[in-house]
Amino acid sequence: MRLVKTLPFLLSLSAALGSASAWALPTDRDQPIHIQSDDAQIDDKQGVATYKGNVIITQGTLKITGNTVTITRAPNGDVDVFTAVGNLAYYEQKPQVDKPIVQAWGVTIQYFAPQNRIVLIDKAKVINDGNTSEGEKIVYDTVKQVVNAGRGNGSKITAPRPRIDMVIQPKNKPADQKAN
Numbered sequence: 001m002r003l004v005k006t007l008p009f010l011l012s013l014s015a016a017l018g019s020a021s022a023w024a025l026p027t028d029r030d031q032p033i034h035i036q037s038d039d040a041q042i043d044d045k046q047g048v049a050t051y052k053g054n055v056i057i058t059q060g061t062l063k064i065t066g067n068t069v070t071i072t073r074a075p076n077g078d079v080d081v082f083t084a085v086g087n088l089a090y091y092e093q094k095p096q097v098d099k100p101i102v103q104a105w106g107v108t109i110q111y112f113a114p115q116n117r118i119v120l121i122d123k124a125k126v127i128n129d130g131n132t133s134e135g136e137k138i139v140y141d142t143v144k145q146v147v148n149a150g151r152g153n154g155s156k157i158t159a160p161r162p163r164i165d166m167v168i169q170p171k172n173k174p175a176d177q178k179a180n
Helices: 002-020
Strands: 034-036 039-043 048-059 062-073 079-093 102-112 117-128 131-141 146-150 165-167
Touching: 062 102, 079 117, 102 131, 117 146
Parallel strands: none
Antiparallel strands: 034 048, 039 048, 048 062, 062 079, 079 102, 102 117, 117 131, 131 146, 131 165
């Protein structure tokens, strides 16, 4: 009986996730959404779904994991925010066919679907094409592939990091430029 009541929410969630992930590989949005968890609580009226217990959400190359993942929808039914909490929560996605998977970790990961922005809070780390960024808080634009890292002001930080730590890999030069 509960499935019948939540089926409209799940169907609208699937449609919304498909449109919200347009920034990823073109085929990601056409893939089904898979959610695995030990427990699920869905409030269709409020547009909130909370999954608990080793949560794994996948759609194409998108993967979000955490101890708890909450998905909220905007009034129009589109996915607004994914919030994953864990020790550590994890995000990955392949931005383009010819690019490697981008990986990110944090105690809290918030993915703002309409803005194509991920906010990592506490023990935050992003690995993008061999480059790493670590700090208390990282904001990552998934379209522009831009990282802004800094202090987690106003956030509860379990592992304070007064400084940002980044590693930027050298660009590979074509063979004819290496010989000069």
